[in-house]
Amino acid sequence: MLGRKERDQLELFMTGSLRQLVPDDHVLARVDRVLDLSWLRSEVSELYCETTGRPGIDPEVAVRLMLAGFLLGIVHDRRLMREAQVNLAIRWFVGYGLHEALPDHSSLTRIRQRWGAHCFRRIFERTVQACMSAKVAKGEIVHVDASLIRADVSWESLAVRHVDAVAEANADGATVERDSRKTGKHKKVCVTDPDASMATNGRNRRLEPAYKQHAVVDDVFGVVIDVEVTTGEVNEGQVVLERIDAAADTTGVPIQTVTADAGYAYAKVYGGLERRKFVAVIPAKAEPNRSPVPLRRFRYDARHDILKCPRGKILRPTRPVKHGRFFYSRAADCKGCDLAALCLSKGRVNKAVVVGGDYPALLRARRRREQWTDEDRRLYQRHRWRSEGYHGEAKTWHGLARAVRRGLQNMRIQAFLTASAVNLKRLAAALSAALLLPAGLRKSVLEQLLSLGTRMSQVRLAAG
Template sequence: MLGRKERDQLELFITGSLKQLVPDEHVLARVDRVLDLSWLRQEVTDCYCANDGRPGIDPEAAVRLMLAGLLSGIVHDRKLMREAQVNIAIRWFVGYGLHEQLPHHSSLTRIRQRWGEERFRRIFKRTVEACLKAKIATAEVVHIDASLIRANVSWDSLTEQHVVDVLSENQNEDESEAEKTGRQSGKYKKVCTTDPDATMATNARNRRLEPSYKQHTAVDDKVGVILDVAVTTGQTNEGEMIEPQVDEVEAITGIDIKTVTADAGYAYAKVYGALERRGIDALIPAKAEPIKSRVPLRRFRYDAKHDILKCPRGRVLRPARPIKHGRFFYSKAKDCARCPLKGDCLSKGRVNKAVVVGNDYPALLRARRRRERWSWQDRRLYQRHRWRSEGFHGEAKTWHGLARAIRRGLPNMKIQAYLTAAAINLKRLAAALVALLLCLIASLDASPSASRGVPG
């Protein structure tokens, strides 16, 4: 018989909880089982007046609203509040009934401004501590990577700023060229007027520069828990961030890191040296030395014991003036006068050889030798780096709106990154809880008492 449903019938009374209408496997229902924000109210008490003004939004409800949006892929406050108006799962997760009026979207903006980025970082740290307590993270093997995040600006807001490099009188040609290495060249440099914190950057040479931020992430190897997140401007070099990030992970977890993996973008002598001094095994593929001369640096032999450099003909180059990340090694003019490699080795106008050697150059040499002897376990672990750290960036950008900044300014970008990482950690923790419950059910079903019908 063909049925009919009357759609204009109104309900007079509704009994029970909204939880009855939310499936147990819904992402918000699963996250609710592991989310604990009971500490938050005391944390933000100093941001509010105790006996004056209108009552503000409950702090836990505000954070739950932000997390619900990120878990659902809704990153803009206006769209989130429109969705929460009709979404029973979000209303139940936040704690609002069907008859209650939801906060205005601007309230979330004021809360972020009032609390500041540090309090949102503490929310993220709490999720890390919860994952460590649940033993789904060990913090012994850490994958570190960085990814660009497009700033929330238009191309019309970019202007050209004239850049003039003024060189000091005491800098000679070699030192000037060494300090220029790695900097963006060009007479004109584009800057963003609407978001000055965003800088021009790109992740490939065949792609144009875009106003961006850069997120540096440390991911645990076991199930992909995010242990630390740092956000900088787009032009910040990855090698400058790995050392403080390793220290931050050890401070958060209280565990000494045993192995760090990273891609070739971190293959700098200072990175290898810093990890060696901390007793950390660095699984970072060393890059081949760029050949800029007919007699490249790899043909020179460094003697760490005597701190000297020997040229291909066996002549000694001794250290002299230090620069930012290394030192100049100079040969004697009389040693180069009759050298058969003089025409290929010396630049025009020079009478002796000058070579820049990084401070941790021996560590770089050891890393290059070790790369040739990577074991099967080392190669396997480095493969895991790709689908742990790079997989996290893909997940955050595809499902949680981190492909583009929502708001402008570095503090707002940090808050977005902290909340996104916290939401993903809560997903990891909820999935681990479900897996644990399934294992317990399976073990009870397989027990002898269960098979005989005897109550356990």
């Protein structure tokens, strides 16, 4: 018999909770089991006046709205609030009934401005600590990588920096030294978002206004234990040691092994990791052949701090430069050398070589690369899908492929919320997996995971 459904909805009252309409395997239902924001109110209370003004939005509601957007890939405030108006799962997740009016989208903007990026970093760090407490992350083996994020600007907003014209106008007739490599004569800048800088992730790709996200990912379940955003032109090697130290401070666990790709293969990185007693699984790059007699043919004696050329003559250190020191030979030693025609630059009578500050660490890394064990290769393979996999997931599913708002601080807030959403997904997935374990093992695992939401449940019961 062919059925018929009356479309007129005449119900005046509903009994039960919106939770009954949300499937148990919905991402918001799964995240709600492990999300604890009971600490947030006291954290931001000093940013509000206790006696005057209208009551603001509950801090937990604001964060839940933002997290719901990033979990569902709805990162723009206007679109998020339009979706929340009709989405029962979002309404239940933030605690709003069908009859309640949702906050305006502009309220989320003002909250971000009032709280600042440091508060959202605190929210991110709480998710890391929750994963550590539940044994979802260990913090001993970490994978480091960086990825460019396209800025929220158009190509029409780019302008060429007229350095020469400005310098001549301010020189009052004085001679102006022009050096395009130092002044950035032909460099493009973004007028609408000055914090974004031109960068590219490939030699065959054009420069684009972008930011750069630096992430440290745990090896066990891919939990993000540190994330930071800089302008696009910042080199990865400049911030990697700082980010690793920050990750160790967040987890409270000493790091043992660090993996990264060849973009981090710098002497200062190897030296910094050695001083911290970390094992570096980073493939060392071969020295470029820029000279007929390259630096690798000069033997460095760390004990006496000297270099020996291919013919055994000694080069001694003199003046320091930005990333190392100059080593010079004596003109008398080079005068009768059979390699002088190839080794010496035009017009010079002695050899000058720049050696980086941590050059011995780079030499040790190159030797170690030739002796990588099967475990080292396995870790490096895991790096490619742990760290790079996080960036791909964040860009594909959580809106990190492009900046949502302009400015470095807004970009940092977006990165913190994205990493928080990913960590909560990891934690919720671990809880779901624990439910499938045998009864004897399930109890101990669930006790650790469910204890994370104990305070949150107590607060809800007291409020309800």
